[in-house]
Amino acid sequence: MTRPVDEELLRSLTPGVLAALVRRGADFTAAEDAVQEALLEAVRLWPQPAAVAGSDGEGEVEAAAVARADGGVPRDPKGWLVTVAWRKFLDGARAESARRRREERVHEEPVPGPVPAADDTLWLYFLCAHPSLTSSSAVALTLRAVGGLTTRQIAQAYLVPEATMAQRISRAKRTVSTVRLDRPGDVATVLRVLYLVFNEGYGGDLDLAAEAIRLTRQLASAIDHPEVLGLLALMLLHHARRAARTGPDGALVPLAEQDRSRWDTAAITEGVAVLQSALSRDRLGEYQAQAAIAALHADAPTAGETDWVQIVEWYDELARLTDSPVVRLNRAVAVGEADGPRAGLAALAVVDGGVPRHTAVAAYLHERDGSPSTAARLYAEAARLAPNLAERDHLLRQAARLNSRPGAQQ
Template sequence: MTDPRALDEDLLRRTAPAVLQVLVRRGADFTSAEDAAQEALIEALRTWPEQPPRDPQGWLITVAWRKFLDAARSESSRRRREERLEAEPPPGPAATRDDTLWLFFLCAHPSLTPSSAVALTLRAVGGLTTRQIAEAYLVPEPTMAQRISRAKRTVSGRRLDGPGSAASVARTLYLIFNEGYSGDVDLSAEAIRLTRELAGLVDDPEVHGLLALMLLHHARSASRTAADGALIPLARQDRSRWDTALIREGIDILLQALARDRLGEFQAQAAIAALHADAPSTQETDWVQIVQWYDELAALAPSPVVQLNRAVAVGEADGPRAGLAALAQIDPSVPRYTAVAAHLHEADGDRRAAARLYAEAAQQARSLAERDHLTRQAARLHAEEL
């Protein structure tokens, strides 16, 4: 029973995707169904505080279907469509497992750009408002509204040629996770929630590997920044602030995924994160095994970024000279190359070169927090040289 004194916005957010799924299953096209679901939510905001329904989801489905019928009747005079839509089904039923999975696949349709897939997933599956998504991605609300509208038009009426790609959905969710916290929405937490839901719908060890990776990274979130917003590198993080329950859960999920013997890139990344999370300190980290996992990851998903991170691990496992030798094989234009070079030169005792490289890396930084961190590193080494 909804509290008549206050509207449960979380309930609306959780219910909205299910309403959308039911309307689409009944024959509504994606865009019209989403519009009707939104009109039903607006009606709920207006009426629920005074007259809360006994069955909120059934109420929303009924009202949304009526809104869809009204819109369809006013926009089309074709009798065939009119007759098909005339009968109004009873409230419910709730969305099924296949409906939810279909919606995940549709929002990650290959015809969409990654940014559009992210926005549509948060809107249609996550139930976030356009304003919340816009604030999270630091763009004006009208801009995000246009992006979502274009995405809806793109997928409206499309049919998936196959069963849908869990890998595409996983990549979309990973993009959401990496945005972290912005505005009034914790996108990392939202991505974890959606990935949990996806993991319950598909039998895919890579989806579970992604969930493990997210949990292991999220477990360290409280220790990554200081009170003033300054970045804290892994080696200096207070590990007592890491969420051990999330770490245990992430490792358990990863082990179950690895036991399936269908290794993928998310499982390999999660294995690396698990070795970091399970170590009492940087010095006690199993860097040799981390290098081996980076080799696995490079074979699965080769990229300069993987090679860059591998060079750091090699520097820890075999010494900074070995790390610099591995770094020399990588294109210097790769983001963070200069910062890694600075770190390895400092570890090798060449503080003057490290200070210069930290200063160069600060000029190349892509965020204010990263620039400030690298500037502090350069200033620290300069001060120590005096």
């Protein structure tokens, strides 16, 4: 009995295939359409999942132009997809008179054979951060075209309606289809993209965290930039705690309650070393500051031994760099741990109440301040506002725990 095609393999190869077509002169929208058609052909012709990892370069050979006769996966799956997608693009170009001139430039297929190894996925990240796009549009387009996220997932990340995000992505596609993509985009935009991809993979429906780390690691080896190192350190330190973030039943486990023996010490060691290298450049940025906070959490043997005073100092630096209400919200938690819950509530009072998780933080600080009934009410309210089921269930359990105490209803 044959098994379904390896969808994870196809998803991992898609960005490189798309980039290969754009490199050859296909406009972004037409290239994306051609890649989707090639993926449909792969699903139809590749019944067996592959245990191979696609070539780094295009590595095209004539045998890759057609599926193997036995119905298996080609030896070079990426080369196969590039060849089929390129032919799909040429078919579309020939069908439209407006693209006759383009066809004259590209009608000859490349000579089969290996090409120098290159990571087209990383190159595509920079193209999606093109100077002609706004930062928000560049991030959204990259998450869609390279990260493989759905429009719904991107809309949730931006806290906007799905229809609004769909329009934003469509406009971005039209923009990059009318410009010559020969200049790389802004590094800061690429870093924001990688960070959003990591966060989606870390806590969302798709596991893109490892891919975000891989791309950031490669970016760090190619670009001498302390913030690239800072982001890599931040990802490694957060990813090191991943196994402990949920219990056997899938329930969310807060940082203070995590089994620290399940943390990945190798990832922590690497993350701290990368962070130290970044900080030695004396060009502090927001990702380095966030990584420093994560490193202080990772360095504490127990939650009670966390150096909250230093963490507050780093949040002060981070607030200076970003002026972000989310940073001020997290700083209120740190102040509550360092200086007591009353101080934390005072810091929280100056944070916009509409910031996500504001109510949950208020509940936590009120509980620590000895107001269980107020905390229970706020936990229940926060649960209604939770962005995902795991967080909602955790908050509801906190409310139920407080409400079950003797005299809680008095």
